[in-house]
Amino acid sequence: MIDFIQEHSWVILIILNYIIAISAVITVVLKNINPTKTVSYIIVLVFFPFLGILIYYLFGQEYRKNKIFSRKHVLNQSTIKAINDELELDSEEIQKVDDYLEGKVKLVKLLYDNKSSPLTLCNDVDLLVNGDEKFKHLLKDLQAAKNHIHLEYYVIREGQIWNKLLDVLCEKASEGVKVRLAYDDVGSKLSSRSKKRLKECEIEHFPFMPVLFSKFTGKMNYRNHRKIAVIDGEVAYVGGVNIADEYVNEYNHSFWRDTHLRLVGEAVNSLQISFFTTWHFVSDQKLKISSSYFPKIDCEGNVAVQIAASGPDTDWAYIMEAIFTAITTAEDYVYITTPYFVPNDQMIMALQVASKSGVDVKLIIPKESDSWVVKHATNSYLEHLLDAGVEVYRYTKGFVHAKTMVVDDIFSTIGTSNMDYRSFNINFEVNAFIYNEEKSKMLKKQFIEDLKNSEAIDPERWGNRPKVSKLKESYCRLWSPLI
Incomplete structure (x- = not known):
């Protein structure tokens, strides 16, 4: 035998x-x-x-049904319930929002079904263009921290900007500020020296879903793609900029174009809650969440913001659904910037229908991608968009990593989600949805500025590209639901 x-x-x-x-x-x-x-x-x-x-x-594996982790321990705590109840709008306030948003209230109601995504009306919002501007503000806010610092990042890599941040974190920890750090084990590359220093500084740090050989796993697992910073429960950051020298043009050999947000106001509470759900999972601590993490904020701003977190821990693909709704309800224009464009059928249909209905639809993607498969998979979708009248531009100044969309001078979103299957269905993501004319026009202005550093794809020439290119695209597209 x-x-x-x-x-x-x-x-x-x-x-x-x-x-x-x-x-x-x-x-x-x-x-x-x-x-x-x-x-x-x-x-x-x-x-x-x-x-x-x-x-x-x-x-x-269908993790959205099986739930990678439970959020109940965090969401059921009395402090969190009280915060969400306080942020919940009554019918009169919702009517005011309806009048203010000029028909975009469908979007609010869609996200409002997710109890952890309340619409907040009292916020100051700063649009931060590129990593240099983000870290200038972040370092200043970190140095002013008095109670706690919460950081949740997909990428942390050794270098000058990490060393600067680590110095500040250790300094604040020595002053009695509670510092917590959650980082993705695949996206981040923390040396034993950095981990030793974090421990010596008594900074709690945990990897998200650690793997044995992170160098060889690539993207073949469910990752935490979020970039969140919360300081004292009063100031928060969210957007596309990770912690690595490549995101800072001062240290980078090539230009890196990105977008981030600095928030002060009620929306900080939602990002704080999102951090705690992750922290509960990575640390396995039954942390008692007190009101000190949610201080009363005297906010002079009146920018309406919703924070939407999406991933295998949520019942629905909230970010994808919100973006889809924003596109399909657009009346004037839709301007999208994304570094990775590997959309699902619903998103392609939404963009095509919007364009054919007379909406001005423009898309900026990188000319050169950091992934051969993604580049050709992306190219396989462009002809269908071009045929429908969508204008596609490829960014040429450097690498565009911004993940933004602006619609009709009233709605915009900035966050961590790309326009691809992985962000919509697999990774843990978080986006800020902003309902404000001034901020939307600022993002629109930046989009138009980026067009100056982009080349438009000519539909006729694109349709006549070499058959070898089309063959590569078709091959890579077969893998698009998996990359």
Whole structure:
């Protein structure tokens, strides 16, 4: 028997592989998910023995249904309930918002179903263009911290900006400020020296979903893509800028174009709650959340903001749904900037219909991507948009990493979510949705400025691009639901 197994081991392994693969195919089909994604999984499982099962294991689990972690411990705490109850608007206030938002109230109500995304009316909002401006403000706010500092980042890498931040964090910790840091184990590269110093400074730090070989896992798992900073419960930051020298043009050898937000006001509470849900998961601490984390804020601003967090821990894909609603209800224009454009069918349809309905739809993407597969997958979608009248521009000054959208001079969003399947369905993301004419016009002005450093794609020339390019695009598009 042993001799038979040894002689036919390869055949036995192949049979076992296809027994598991067929079971997985049946499971995928019964889920009734997106047909494109279903076909992609079937192709991988059938034509790539062993590798296909690994890819399905890493990608194919429906974590939104199974819930990677529970948010109940945080959301059920009396302090959090009191904050959410205080922020909840009554019918009279909602009517005022309806009049103010000029028809965009559908968006508010969509997110309002998510109890952790209340619409906040009392906020000051600063639009921060590029990492240099973000870190100038962030370092100043960190140095002024009196009670606590909460940081949650996808990327933290060794370098000059990290060293500056670490010096400030250790200084504040020595003064008695409570510093907590959550970082993604795949996106971040913290050296043993940095971890040792964090420990010596008594800064609590935990990785998000640690993996054994982060260098080899790439994106083949569910990651925390958020970039959140909360200082004393009074000031918060959110947007596209991570903690690494490449995000700071002062230290970078090539130009990096990004956008971030500084918030003061009621919206800080939502980002604070989002941080605590992550902290509860990464630290496994049953932290008692006190009112000191949610101080009363005297806010002079009147910018309406909703914070939407989305990921495998939420019941619905809130960020994707909000962006979809904003596009489909647009009347004048939709201007989008994204570094990674690998959209699902719903988003493509929304952009096409908006453009064909007379809405001015413009899209800025990088000319050069940091991923060969993503670049060609992105290109495979552009012809369908161009045919529908969408104007597509490729940023040429450097790499554009901003994740923004502005609609009709009244609505804008800045956050961590890209316009791709991974951000909409797999990663943990957070976006600020802003309902304000002044801020929307500021973002529109920046978009127009970025157009000056971008080249427009000519629809006719694009349609006549080499067949070899189209073949690469079609191949990479097959993988688009998985990348």
